Amino acid sequence: EREYLRCKSCHGWDRLGENGGYVRRTRTAGRPNAGLGDTDTRTRDIAPGMGDYYHVRAAEILHEGIGRAFGDGSGSWVVLDGNSDAQARADHAAGYTLGNQHPDFSTTGANAGDTVLTQDQLDCLVDFINFGDADPKFYFFGIDEDVNPVQYGIHPGASATAGRTFYVENCLVCHGEPEEDFQGANNGKPQGGILSFLAGDGAYSKFVHKARWGNPDTIMTRETIGTPNSQDMIDVMLYLQESLDADFTVSGGIAGSWWNPDRSGEGFQVDIGQDGIVVVAFYTYDTQGNQMWLWGSGTYVEDRIIVDAYLTDGAMYGEVFDPLAVNRYLWGTITLVFETCYTARAELLPKPEFASEFESLVIPITRLIDPINCEGGQATSLQ
Numbered sequence: 001e002r003e004y005l006r007c008k009s010c011h012g013w014d015r016l017g018e019n020g021g022y023v024r025r026t027r028t029a030g031r032p033n034a035g036l037g038d039t040d041t042r043t044r045d046i047a048p049g050m051g052d053y054y055h056v057r058a059a060e061i062l063h064e065g066i067g068r069a070f071g072d073g074s075g076s077w078v079v080l081d082g083n084s085d086a087q088a089r090a091d092h093a094a095g096y097t098l099g100n101q102h103p104d105f106s107t108t109g110a111n112a113g114d115t116v117l118t119q120d121q122l123d124c125l126v127d128f129i130n131f132g133d134a135d136p137k138f139y140f141f142g143i144d145e146d147v148n149p150v151q152y153g154i155h156p157g158a159s160a161t162a163g164r165t166f167y168v169e170n171c172l173v174c175h176g177e178p179e180e181d182f183q184g185a186n187n188g189k190p191q192g193g194i195l196s197f198l199a200g201d202g203a204y205s206k207f208v209h210k211a212r213w214g215n216p217d218t219i220m221t222r223e224t225i226g227t228p229n230s231q232d233m234i235d236v237m238l239y240l241q242e243s244l245d246a247d248f249t250v251s252g253g254i255a256g257s258w259w260n261p262d263r264s265g266e267g268f269q270v271d272i273g274q275d276g277i278v279v280v281a282f283y284t285y286d287t288q289g290n291q292m293w294l295w296g297s298g299t300y301v302e303d304r305i306i307v308d309a310y311l312t313d314g315a316m317y318g319e320v321f322d323p324l325a326v327n328r329y330l331w332g333t334i335t336l337v338f339e340t341c342y343t344a345r346a347e348l349l350p351k352p353e354f355a356s357e358f359e360s361l362v363i364p365i366t367r368l369i370d371p372i373n374c375e376g377g378q379a380t381s382l383q
Contacts (some may be wrong), residue, residue, distance in 0.1 A: 003031035004073025005103060007125075010034055010044045014136045014205035015129070016143070017044030021202025023145040029077040032100045040097045046129065047136050057131045067104030068305055070111050074099070080272050138230040139237070142301060149201040155234040161373050162231075163239025164342050170226040171211075171236075174219070176344055177366075178243050179320075185219055195215060195244055204241075208233050243340045250300040250338055253374030258336075258365040268346060268365060270336065276300055280307050280334055282348070287357050294331055305336040309348075331358075341374035342367050 003009045009032050012022035022034035022044075034044045046056055050125040076099035078092040104110040105117045117125070128134070136143075142153040167178070171194075176182030178194040190197035197203055210256040212233050214222040225231070252272045259267035296307030314327040332350035339345075344365050350358040 001030055001074040004099065005070065007129075008209075010100060010102075011046050012044070012202070012205060013209045014140075014143075014202075015045070015047040016136060016205075018145070019043070019045050020047075020136070020143055021150050021205035022144060023150060024148065024201055027096055027100065029074060029079070032073070035100065038097055038100050039093060040100065061122060061125055062106040062117070063102045063104050064106035064109045064110075065104070066105075066280075066336070067109060067111075068098060070103055070114060072098050072101075073103070102134075133230050134212065136205070139234055149199065149203065151239075152203075152204040152241075154238045157231070158234035158238035159373075160239040160242050160341065161370055163235035163237065164367075165370055166226070166228070166232050166236045167239060170224075170228070178240055179339065179343070186361040194240060197278050198240055198244060199346075204237060207240075211236065220320070243342075246337055248303050248340060250303060250305060251374075253341055253371055254338055254344075256371055257368035258346075259368050260363050260365050263363065267368065268336070270305070278305050278307065280305060280309075280336065282309065282334060282346075294363060296334055296336065301340050303333075305338075307334050309334045327379060336365075341371065
């Protein structure tokens with residue numbers, strides 16, 4: 001079984017064993033785990049920065065003369081059922097531990113003559129595990145493995161705004177928006193979309209590994225995702241983590257230009273001032289193809305802005321402009337519902353007297369350009 005030979009199967013994607021994302025990983029016939037339920041309680045934590053503070057050496061990977069045979073992986077599993085006697089339970093416990101042991105990857109040990117690590121593979125693995133910039137301490141600032149799912153605190157140097165930029169430039173074309181169950185070059189993976197995947201136990205550690213280094217045998221190579229560094233990873237994880245927050249609240253951070261790329265030439269301008277005062281402009285066209293603006297002002301409540309939208313005419317351009325000549329017609333309502341700092345939907349509802357000419361619409365919208373800052377709905381001032 002392939003899982004019995006993979007480093008991550010016992011150490012976890014974050015290399016922290018039971019101190020990280022694999023704290024609740026179960027042991028089965030098809031895979032080992034990080035020690036849950038094992039009588040061998042030695043740590044599988046090999047993260048040199050956040051965990052045990054040491055660097056892995058080649059001998060520790062080879063386990064020459066002390067590692068198990070490959071066949072003792074899946075072959076160690078003893079099935080228990082309601083009729084299992086004491087001997088069967090003892091055999092199950094022994095097999096449980098045996099399958100969790102480190103394989104012997106040397107050319108002279110238990111698997112001599114089988115396919116083992118080449119010297120080049122061994123050297124690369126040592127370099128990779130000890131590569132400082134990839135240690136979990138560069139990604140995470142505290143991990144609470146006691147909660148389910150594991151709670152990862154993202155490194156405080158992260159910027160959600162920069163994370164959104166990275167996502168748009170390197171992830172969007174294959175995965176769609178994070179909340180989408182997108183079918184594209186990603187072959188529909190992960191199922192349910194990025195945010196659905198990240199809601200799983202320990203998922204951030206797997207995400208950051210694949211997003212940083214690529215996904216073998218797919219188009220998601222390290223080069224196609226922009227050769228990211230640890231800063232890119234903490235930025236995009238913070239952006240995604242904040243996108244999972246269901247209690248998004250509108251703040252000054254969402255002010256700016258919003259649009260739907262499939263409806264280029266049309267969009268919304270949102271301005272937010274003190275005391276929660278909001279001005280919304282919708283630039284679009286009437287049913288004759290003439291340019292039309294709808295304007296409204298109001299306040300925001302929780303995740304949405306609702307304004308009465310007015311259509312105007314009557315005044316003239318230039319020196320002859322007369323504000324008293326402006327006619328204002330209550331067209332209907334514009335509701336903007338914000339899911340994150342970067343995604344929203346616009347709901348347009350005309351009044352009955354305009355309904356024969358204008359249909360009700362719901363339009364998904366996103367940022368035209370990224371804001372200076374919009375961290376979890378909280379704006380950062382330039383002052």
